[in-house]
Amino acid sequence: MSQRLINWFKFASPATFYPLAGKLWPWFAALAAAFTLAGLWLGLFVAPTDFQQGEGYRIIFIHVPASWMSMFIYCVMAFWAAMGLVFNTRLSGMMSAALAPTGALFAFLSLWTGALWGKPMWGAWWVWDARLTSELILFFLYLGYIALTSAIDDPRRADKAGAIVSLVGVINVPIIYFSVKWWNTLHQGASVSLTKAPSMATTMLWGMLLMALAFWMYTIAVALCRVRAIILEREGRAQWVAELPEMRT
Amino acid sequence: MNAFLSVLRRDLLLAARRKSEVLTALFFFMIVVSLFPLGIGPETALLRRIAPGVLWVAALLAAMLSLNRLFATDHQDGTLEQMALSSTPLSVLVGGKVLAHWLTSGLPLVLLAPVLGLQFDLSSRALGILMLSLLLGTPILSLIGAIGAALTLGVRGGGVLLSLLVLPLYIPALIFGAGAVEADMAGLGAGGHLSLLGALLALGVFFAPWAATAALRLALE
Numbered sequence: 001m002s003q004r005l006i007n008w009f010k011f012a013s014p015a016t017f018y019p020l021a022g023k024l025w026p027w028f029a030a031l032a033a034a035f036t037l038a039g040l041w042l043g044l045f046v047a048p049t050d051f052q053q054g055e056g057y058r059i060i061f062i063h064v065p066a067s068w069m070s071m072f073i074y075c076v077m078a079f080w081a082a083m084g085l086v087f088n089t090r091l092s093g094m095m096s097a098a099l100a101p102t103g104a105l106f107a108f109l110s111l112w113t114g115a116l117w118g119k120p121m122w123g124a125w126w127v128w129d130a131r132l133t134s135e136l137i138l139f140f141l142y143l144g145y146i147a148l149t150s151a152i153d154d155p156r157r158a159d160k161a162g163a164i165v166s167l168v169g170v171i172n173v174p175i176i177y178f179s180v181k182w183w184n185t186l187h188q189g190a191s192v193s194l195t196k197a198p199s200m201a202t203t204m205l206w207g208m209l210l211m212a213l214a215f216w217m218y219t220i221a222v223a224l225c226r227v228r229a230i231i232l233e234r235e236g237r238a239q240w241v242a243e244l245p246e247m248r249t
Numbered sequence: 250m251n252a253f254l255s256v257l258r259r260d261l262l263l264a265a266r267r268k269s270e271v272l273t274a275l276f277f278f279m280i281v282v283s284l285f286p287l288g289i290g291p292e293t294a295l296l297r298r299i300a301p302g303v304l305w306v307a308a309l310l311a312a313m314l315s316l317n318r319l320f321a322t323d324h325q326d327g328t329l330e331q332m333a334l335s336s337t338p339l340s341v342l343v344g345g346k347v348l349a350h351w352l353t354s355g356l357p358l359v360l361l362a363p364v365l366g367l368q369f370d371l372s373s374r375a376l377g378i379l380m381l382s383l384l385l386g387t388p389i390l391s392l393i394g395a396i397g398a399a400l401t402l403g404v405r406g407g408g409v410l411l412s413l414l415v416l417p418l419y420i421p422a423l424i425f426g427a428g429a430v431e432a433d434m435a436g437l438g439a440g441g442h443l444s445l446l447g448a449l450l451a452l453g454v455f456f457a458p459w460a461a462t463a464a465l466r467l468a469l470e
Contacts, residue, residue: 140417147413151404160467161400165414168396170461172418175449179421182429 009024012089013229015240025224032217039210047203056120059113060204065212067131069219070138071173077145078170081163091227093159094168094234097149098226104142104218110135124238130181139178141169155234253345254338260349269316272337273355278311278358282365293370300369301379301430307400307417308358308383312390315411319346319398320465340462347395347458355387371430378443385446386426392450392457394416396407399464421449 001051077099078181084092114132115125126132143166152158235241264271285303286296323329323346332342360384363376371379397415401407429442 096444137417137420140413144410144414144417147402147410148404151401151406151410153405155470157467161464164396164400164460164464164467171456172421175421176417179424179445183424 008126010013012087012091014091014094014235015238017091018228018231018244021224021228025221025228028217028221028224032214032221035210035214036239039207039214042203042210043207047207056117061118061207061211063110063113063117064208065215066113067135068112068212069215070103070135070142073099073106073219074138074141074166074173078166081166084159085163085167088157090156090234091231093155094227094230095164096162097159098223098230100146100149100162101226102140102222104139104146106215106219107135107142111139117123118232130183132178133180134173134177137180138173141173145169153224182188223226252335253341256345257341257349259347261352264349264353270315271357274311274314274354275357275361276435277314278307279365281307285370286368291338297371297434300366300371301375301427303369304362304365304379305383305386305423305427308334308362308387309390309423311358312354312387312394315350315413316411316415317408318400319350319395320402320468321398323458324402324468329465330469333466338462339465340458343395343399343461343465344458347391347461350395351388351391355383355391355459358387359383372434374435375430375434378439381428381443382426382429382439382446385443385450386422389422389446389450389453390419392453393422395461396457396464399468401463401467402465422446424443425449 011020039061043058047058049055068203077096080092080095080099083089111132114135118127119125145162148165149158149162152161232241241247282304285299289295289299320329324331333339335342359380362379366376367378394411394415397411397418400414401411403409425442425446427444429439432442433439
């Protein structure tokens with residue numbers, strides 16, 4: 001075991017992960033800031049004005065990356081949940097709990113910017129489009145996870161209960177997406193499509209990708225910070241916490 | 250199998266001794282459904298259009314009402330711990346409890362739905378499809394609900410939390426269930442929707458008792 005190049009389980013312990021996270025998060029935060037600046041510059045100043053949608057389309061640089069991240073974070077949460085159930089590591093549950101608020105934030109941001117975008121483009125704040133509806137349901141799933149884990153006082157039970165919820169949720173997300181999609185076609189709802197930019201200018205695409213990277217880095221930085229706080233909260237009485245340099249001063 | 254049947258028999262007997270609990274959920278279903286025409290107006294064309302959705306949403310809410318008690322009383326008097334200790338797998342016993350829950354809360358809704366559907370001026374064909382969709386769909390509600398009930402067992406504010414957890418997961422059943430009736434009324438045929446409901450049911454029967462058992466073991470620790 002110890003002969004391996006990297007011992008992955010070494011950092012599964014909160015005591016070893018805490019200083020590592022402390023070293024890593026400023027780097028990710030700096031990367032997030034750099035990517036945000038580059039992405040916004042490209043998106044707001046360089047990218048050409050859309051001939052159909054005018055300047056209003058520029059909200060895409062926040063909207064699309066936020067929706068991507070909200071879905072991706074749910075999958076990551078479920079991954080850590082499965083890890084926690086399989087290997088019975090404490091840190092996995094903490095990671096899940098640390099990611100949930102950020103995921104909910106991005107889901108909310110995606111809904112909000114979607115509404116702001118929808119008003120000038122479709123003339124309505126809200127349309128019962130399949131994507132909007134499933135994003136809303138995803139937001140509800142995040143809220144359910146957060147509500148459940150914060151209602152249980154015992155952290156071990158809270159982690160495992162949250163793990164079961166997020167795994168059940170991740171099985172359900174595709175089912176919900178397709179059911180909402182078919183429901184929408186049956187109802188002949190407002191025939192709008194969010195994918196109506198067939199030949200997107202490359203600068204737009206780059207701006208979007210940069211912003212997605214920025215959100216990604218932001219998520220990692222925030223999750224690491226939050227997981228540090230959770231570790232301190234739960235392990236406050238442990239010997240290694242008392243020996244930390246920042247505790248001695 | 251023996252243990253499954255004895256749990257089923259026991260839960261049915263308990264429900265028969267406490268009829269008011271079963272009837273309350275049933276009356277709730279009737280009242281919610283009857284409120285909609287009062288709120289919307291007695292125009293039959295409109296009522297006919299919204300009937301499947303209204304009946305299905307009311308069924309979801311009525312199924313939610315009785316979920317709290319699925320494991321709570323057994324948890325309080327220690328029966329659940331004895332079940333977890335028994336030689337039969339706990340998931341089999343959970344399956345028995347879920348089936349008993351469906352027989353006492355889901356099946357009455359299915360039987361009552363056509364009567365309420367008449368208030369909405371549904372044709373007899375649509376009523377048949379509605380019954381069929383509820384017959385396939387309400388077991389899904391009991392199965393998914395069991396996971397939520399097990400997770401919120403003994404948790405602060407369990408009732409509200411349960412609805413927050415479970416209702417988003419009910420959405421596919423709602424869409425296909427109400428969609429079956431609407432598709433049939435639009436002349437598209439309800440076969441596809443009913444098949445999908447059946448697929449969801451098969452998935453639920455396979456996975457839900459398993460997940461509920463994992464959650465119960467957590468609550469019993």
